[in-house]
Amino acid sequence: MDDLSLRLFKLSSEGFCCAQIMYKLALEDEGSRNDDLIRAAQGLCRGIADTQKTCGVLTGGIGVLGLYGAKGNENEACKDDFLQMIQEFHTWFKAEFGSTKCVALIEERDFASGDQSFKPICAGIIQKAYVKVYEILQAHGYEYGNRE
Template identity: 55%
Template sequence: MDDLAFKIFKLSASGFCCTQIMLKLALDEEETKNHDLIRVAHGLCKGIGSTQKTCGVLTGGIGILGLYAGKGHEEEYTQENFSRMMDTFCEWFESEFGSTECIDLIGVTEFENGDQSYQVKCGDILVKSYMKVYEVLSEYDYEYGSRE
């Protein structure tokens, strides 16, 4: 757990947001890189487009589940357990943290003025959520770190 918290701290200190951190952790576990995916995830930062709406940790967790069970190309189908996995994670997230909205979780934050206080609040949410994604994948017989 401490190792995970340290990795999260380092990624945050490097300027990655919650959504990007969740996805980078998953890719690092596989020892792969996908810079385009991480760039795309930047739009989900700070509650989708910095609006403080849906939490970036939540969207990042759903993104990890999608890496394992979502549709990725024309010859592929979404795994039938994908919706159940998302439901499990989303229901747990709201129950665990009391909301799925960034503003409810970290309070009003003036990102444009350089307010970084949210990073401490998000750290615990990141650790717990990342561990829950791992748990959900295991429950549905996915080997975390290996999508082959």
């Protein structure tokens, strides 16, 4: 098992969901922590609010790109390439996985039932998406793990 797979397994075992894992990986890679962001991301999981609509890996990946390129306070603007980066990621995601909808990616699940059979599917999606976010940032001249 490679390092990213081990990290994914650990975070999933600790009870973090897809969007949270995308953020946790990004924050860990820069040596920082933001528990409030991780809490907020939980609402994006399982297809936003457990509705199985837009995939939390997709929204989490867009959020990670936002950490680098989006507006963060009243004294700044989003970077010129931010919209292009999120469009690249969205287009890639849909082409790579065939859908942006949680239900299409993992089939209908009753998350309250304790059925965890979706986790290997999600882990594969997270792994590919996380690498793609890294590649997009690199292609746009960002130093991954350093937002300063």
